[in-house]
Amino acid sequence: MSDLTRRGFLGVAGGAALATGLAACAGTGSEGGSSGSAKAGGSSNTIDFWSNHPGKSKEAEQKIIADFEKANPGLKVKLTDAGKDYEEVAQKFNAALAGGSLPDVVVASDVTWFNFALNNRFADVGALFEQNGLSTSDYVDGLYADYLYENKHYAIPYARSTVVFYYNKDVFKKAGLPDRSPESWDEFTQWAPKLQSAIGGGKSALILDDGANYLDWTFQAIAWSYGGGYSKEWTPTFTDAGTLKAGQVLQDWAKKKYVKTSADSASDFSAGLGAVLLESTGNLGGFKDVKFDLGVGFVPAPNGVKCCPTGGAGVAIPSGISAERQKNAAKFVEFLTNAKNTATFTQATGYMPVRKSALQEPSEAAYLKQNPNFKVAVDQLPKTRPQDYARVFVPGGGADIGQALDKIVAGSDVKSTFSDLGGTITAAYNSQVKPKLKS
């Protein structure tokens, strides 16, 4: 390419412009883009359900679908493998928004749903349920309220989890500590040296996710317990005394080597590398055959403050499909999350029952009796609290917070890291969210 002349360069530029132009043509296509509501393709009696099968639930989903088809002979449900995690489902849905062939029902996680709701890509499920004579009053209030924005509900809770305090009872016994989770993280700090010497060198008292793997989710519990948090509504509160204190506590643990952050924290804990793990209830199923005595407790919540963040995913219905399809979709969503199927689903995966009445199902009651650890997680449900806007509603917020927490664990100054983070979050909010807010 040594003979690349000025004319040659213009050729390149022209070629690139041509390619871009072609791409733009393809993007709009013949159907007038994604806002063309009624004609967005798809047959009205086949319900296309996009799921990532949270918690390896594909079989459970297929069983529920078979039951639904039996109960509704005119309708078919197609289960689509929409990705390996919630982010991939969102990516695939994003592509479909540009190109048509939208699904009827799609799984949306705590961090992915809001952006679609804000851009009017999801329908108001609450209204859809009401129009079709379905009720939403039986859903666990907190879990249903998680999808509330501007008086509309944009999803129905489906595979919902919360944070729980897992501990290794054998290590606790060896350290001479009571068989329970601590009252507060300060109490845990007092316990940490004992746990550390009981578990031995090369292992750690506490295992947390790292910043790329939801430390931003679990750390909320610690920040809240010190009266801090990521934000109040849209205003970042990283530099509030409580949040700074929580960051400092985390850094002190890291300095004394009490805490280890890990990309695969649950596996590390189950290998016996840590005494305590702060993780999703979704891990309970995987901990069935650990080699030690497993304890499950509430997340430390001093002074009755609600400190346990909820997480996981709901199911949403796109706004860009015909009213007929939305009606069928609502019917399917209701069936998917009815009391009986909630019981089936929670037992297959370890997710929280999203219906109040599911606990009265005989199979669920028996299951709770047999699995006291799962019951702890269910009992903690009333103590949960919706997540801070800065993590779940600001685009990229979770990832930014995770990175900042990684830096704090690595030893960088808590105050300056958090105030930088506040700036990043505010900038993202101002550029990507604020212009679209209705008020």
Added chain:
Amino acid sequence: MTDNAITGFDPNEKPAGAHQAEAASFGGVGMKIAGYAGMVAIFLLVALPLFWIVVTSFKEKPDIYTQPAQWWPANPTTEGYKSATTEIDFWAFFRNSVIITVLLSIAKIVLGVISAYALSLLRFPGRNLVFLVVIAALMVPNQITVISNYALVSQLGWRNTYQGIIIPLAGVAFGTFLMRNQFLSVPGEIIEAARLDGAGPLKLLWRVVLPMSWPTLIAFSIITVVNEWNEYLWPFLMSDDSRVGTLPIGLTQLQNNDGITNWGPVMAATVLAMLPVLIVFLALQRHMIKGLTAGAVKG
């Protein structure tokens, strides 16, 4: 032979003087040791993860998560392979991967060779401009074109079909670029001689230019096959289920996306997914070396 060439040390050489010989042999041995140490280090770097995958695929679940790590399965089991092939629709994913990889590789190689041939050895107006456009296409990452491709393919009704996956991926800029430069490096005398002997364009390609370009072509083929076999983003967006989904997509379904993954079956499936590419590589690699050593011009 190569070692001698690098170090300049020949064991059969008669020493000119004792002192000199000692110095030379010392430097030579030192270099040799360093060379071998480097080779061992690189070998371990490449082989250890592979070894770990294979070993893990034969482990029972509790043996995977232990400390200290088990370098050899305490209770070897083929359970992992059993669940890898039964838990997901493994053979359907495998079949799709084979079909898509074979068709795509053929399309890419043919397109790459004939377009490179046209751009290097045929003379027509605007040749350089076409080449520059192709190079420009090479500079656009495919993550950017994904959305518009999706829209186009979806409106053609090609979602969840083989052609929907294959055709948008078949465009090839890298191959054109690579093969064009290879063809340009073929000595002009040979091409002129062939033309004088009355070889037409196709005969020139088949009988003269291509045989002299085997190593590059085979390297390009291997890269293409491996890339297509591992391609994830586009097949994932296009496919809905195991009817056309490829192996990398199937593998993700063995992982638990919220909670603990049982790595045994995942590793077993990974081993099974690696085998075909390994076989292709071993089969082609011999020809690559053969091509390298067959010279056309003496000098």
